[in-house]
Amino acid sequence: MEPEKELIIKLDKNKSNTGYRNFPMVPRVVFGNGCFDQLGEILLPKRKSSEAPIIFLIDDVFEDTSLIQRIPLLFNDQIVFISADEEPKTEQVDALVAKIKHEFQEPPSGIVGIGGGTLLDLAKAVSILLTNNGCAATYQGWDLVSKPSIYHVGIPTISGTGAEVSRTTVLLGPDKKLGINSDFTPFDQVLLDPDLTLGVPKQQWFYTGMDCYIHCIESLNGTYLNAFSQSYGEKALELCKEVFLGDLCPEESRDKLMMASWHGGMSIAYSQVGVAHAMSYGLSYVLGTKHGLGNCLVFQHLQEFYPEGVDMFHRMMQYHDIVLPTGICRDLSESEMNTMISVSLGMVPLWENALGKDWKTKITPDKLKHIFNKI
Numbered sequence: 502m503e504p505e506k507e508l509i510i511k512l513d514k515n516k517s518n519t520g521y522r523n524f525p526m527v528p529r530v531v532f533g534n535g536c537f538d539q540l541g542e543i544l545l546p547k548r549k550s551s552e553a554p555i556i557f558l559i560d561d562v563f564e565d566t567s568l569i570q571r572i573p574l575l576f577n578d579q580i581v582f583i584s585a586d587e588e589p590k591t592e593q594v595d596a597l598v599a600k601i602k603h604e605f606q607e608p609p610s611g612i613v614g615i616g617g618g619t620l621l622d623l624a625k626a627v628s629i630l631l632t633n634n635g636c637a638a639t640y641q642g643w644d645l646v647s648k649p650s651i652y653h654v655g656i657p658t659i660s661g662t663g664a665e666v667s668r669t670t671v672l673l674g675p676d677k678k679l680g681i682n683s684d685f686t687p688f689d690q691v692l693l694d695p696d697l698t699l700g701v702p703k704q705q706w707f708y709t710g711m712d713c714y715i716h717c718i719e720s721l722n723g724t725y726l727n728a729f730s731q732s733y734g735e736k737a738l739e740l741c742k743e744v745f746l747g748d749l750c751p752e753e754s755r756d757k758l759m760m761a762s763w764h765g766g767m768s769i770a771y772s773q774v775g776v777a778h779a780m781s782y783g784l785s786y787v788l789g790t791k792h793g794l795g796n797c798l799v800f801q802h803l804q805e806f807y808p809e810g811v812d813m814f815h816r817m818m819q820y821h822d823i824v825l826p827t828g829i830c831r832d833l834s835e836s837e838m839n840t841m842i843s844v845s846l847g848m849v850p851l852w853e854n855a856l857g858k859d860w861k862t863k864i865t866p867d868k869l870k871h872i873f874n875k876i
């Protein structure tokens with residue numbers, strides 16, 4: 502097939518009856534070590550009145566650290582510390598929104614999320630639910646949000662998920678784990694300060710960093726690939742190789758991983774993730790396994806689908822002395838295993854991206870069970 506023709510066919514995956522998808526992007530971003538101290542200046546023009554606070558949702562790992570003294574609090578602003586031990590839930594979003602509505606007469610001027618993907622997703626969801634009625638679970642899906650969200654700012658403190666740039670906020674709901682994908686989800690402002698990632702423990706650095714690496718592999722090897730996604734995916738992959746297989750100094754490594762996360766997120770915006778993400782959703786739904794670790798646990802066994810990518814992943818693990826936990830699925834009941842398989846198989850666009858339109862002929866429940874049993 503001629504290359505041009507191939508590209509047009511692939512791009513059609515992003516085309517609906519009304520034309521190509523028109524993606525919103527983060528309109529403002531500031532990057533650089535120490536840029537966190539510009540936050541006060543950035544927020545000032547967004548303050549509506551002394552009664553309309555800025556609410557800072559902060560990973561509780563920063564409680565009692567010097568970062569808290571640097572939060573530019575004014576008037577009745579509030580800090581809410583939140584644990585990232587578990588992935589965000591729709592009911593948690595509802596509770597936060599109820600609390601904010603109860604405590605303040607006026608709607609907040611803004612929501613600022615400071616932390617990893619967990620806190621970034623919570624900040625996005627809370628800002629949506631403050632202006633859209635009902636509970637968070639109602640909006641899990643695609644384009645169900647009708648009103649613009651409250652001004653919201655994302656400040657990542659660990660790199661890899663791409664949540665800082667994405668159009669989704671992934672939430673665990675009463676009956677599904679699914680994002681609120683909408684034009685009102687992306688942040689209005691992102692602040693990328695690589696110094697904020699200084700205290701990340703090594704294992705977690707690897708797991709969340711591998712989320713980015715796996716985004717690249719799944720996007721670049723998917724059938725939805727197009728020049729837009731490829732350009733970002735290739736850059737992100739190049740940065741991941743430098744960070745995880747090179748010998749960069751720590752500062753350069755932090756800078757580059759933060760930008761890899763951004764590019765990886767941009768790459769999947771106009772394509773999709775694949776097999777590891779589909780299966781990791783199943784793991785997370787049944788066992789609560791966190792996204793980064795779940796992706797690694799699955800990806801290590803996906804040679805059949807991503808031979809080169811999995812090979813490089815093992816080299817990265819070796820290079821950093823990473824040992825993944827084992828026996829995760831050992832004690833699963835049959836019904837839990839079946840749920841895991843059906844949640845995974847429910848991620849249709851991911852399978853279609855990974856294996857093509859006829860994906861159902863290539864993957865079966867038994868095959869998934871076989872892979873899960875290795876984990």
Ligand code: NAD
Pocket residue numbers: 560561562585586588589616617618619620622658659660661662663664665667668669670671697698699700701702705708709712791792793
């Ligand atoms: P996380 O937010 O779950 O945090 C992981 C751990 O790192 C936590 O213990 C946290 O306290 C700690 N941590 C974070 N920053 C730290 C720092 N500077 N110093 C010390 N410890 C620090 O991690 P994550 O991997 O970034 O996010 C995972 C979440 O992101 C999942 O809920 C997943 O569903 C979501 N996600 C969202 C998107 C999206 O596009 N919206 C994409 C991928 C993943």
Ligand code: ZN
Pocket residue numbers: 662712713716778792
């Ligand atoms: Zn991911």
